[in-house]
Amino acid sequence: MIIYKTDAEIGLMQQSAQLVSKTLTEVAKVLKPGVTTMELDKLCEEFVRDHNAIPSFKNYKGSYPYSICASINDVVVHGFPNNEPLKEGDIVSIDLGVILNGWHGDHAYTFILGDVSEDVLKLVRITKESLYKGIEKAIAGNRLGDISYAIQEHTEKKNGYGVVRELVGHGLGRSLHEDPQMPNYGKRGNGPKMHENMVLAIEPMINLGTREVYTDRDGWTVRTSDGKPSVHFEHDVCVKRNKALILSDYSIIEAAEKANSYLNTSYY
Template sequence: MGWKDRGVEIKTPEQVDLMRRAGLVVGRTLEVLRGAVRPGVTTRELDAIAEDAIRSAGASPSFLGYQGFPASICASVNDEVVHGIPGDRELREGDLVSLDCGAIVDGWHGDAAITVPVGPVPTELTALIADTEAALWAGIAAVRDGGRVGDVSAAVEGSLRAAGDYGVLEDYTGHGIGTAMHQPPDVPNTGRPGRGARLVPGIALAVEPMVTLGTHETVLLDDDWTVVTADGSWAAHCEHTFALTEDGVWVLTALDGGEAALTALGVPYGGR
């Protein structure tokens, strides 16, 4: 494994394969959680479901114990943007819940997030989720060998600005990932193309738009984890881990490797 651009970890193809194993655990766990979201379920129950799914797959949760975090997933409801701690809160019809999950296989990490409506929700909330997911894929679609992280940031921001008057978080970003869950470089959700660390085969990044119906301003609650919107507006959070290979982009936490979405966007698929 090599290191470039101030500590960016460059993986061998064999190491990317290990990350794919971790990514599949994350992707499958999130699909289990998606199916478990319903009115009356608590976020603590969702956390237990996730931990069982991760451990049953022979992996371990990335989040549990990370800097003291007490759970295996983050569960952020409505105006909670990210890092919500699972507990006794029961989901109600009309809520939004963002579920962020990480898993470790043989020392390698995968990290992804989805936002799920609890039953029927207003059109503006379904649009918020769809536009956040579209921005995630726009960022991934901007990846090219020899490009820059800023290309990803600019594509995420551009997609969201074109979609609506959203708040796009600036103080929380995507990140490099590999032998640690958070590594250089940061991957902001706003920025200018042509700036930041160079994109080369072997780089792996987690891209994660965090988007609100109001402003980008946030407040950290007294638990020192949960990030909420300052204006009380609701939020969505979507994330995938990808690697750039010699053949193209491989979305390690997507069950199909991202092949369908990347092909539709005209981006070379780099999975195997």
């Protein structure tokens, strides 16, 4: 069942989403070779709790042990933070959820540490562009398949990338995962019709090579089957009549990213 929100509830959800953005901005400030994702996990949990919120992911389903998902290179999503230092050439996706005033925010951003190949730069750029292509279709009267098609067309059909099928975006609200499911592949005109104040976490997960993935023995970490890189971007989005309202805020993350000389923003 799709749960539509009131305008007041959307305002609270925007606060939650923007706390995620502020937390990811703190990551962008300190991210560099030598930092560990376990250090980033500690930073994020402390920042979230200092702002009177709770990390959504920690103990999710009674088993996820960390506050962030830190997915490096061939890890698509749900990577466990660890004590291995990050290195030059890593691409790092940080996914974070918070609960603030009873409402969830949940989004992700992929960072590039230093020099990488042109193929990887293009993958990051195209994946980020595809997120906004999807958001353009998140307007009342359209169908979910219109978002899915826009993402798939820009990534798979135009650029030959692998669009992961097993993992999808989702509705968001008082629960971290609500209806509807939001695939990154599909047909225009298919799926439920969207109405105002539906809130979606739209999150393209795009692989440089095959779309096929597998899950590590930890039961969480999802990797590309061919070992090639994967990129993940995610926004919290509210469906409106003429133009979607993006509840999260990449602008502050991007400003910190550009100010950090260890991070590569040449794909912009």
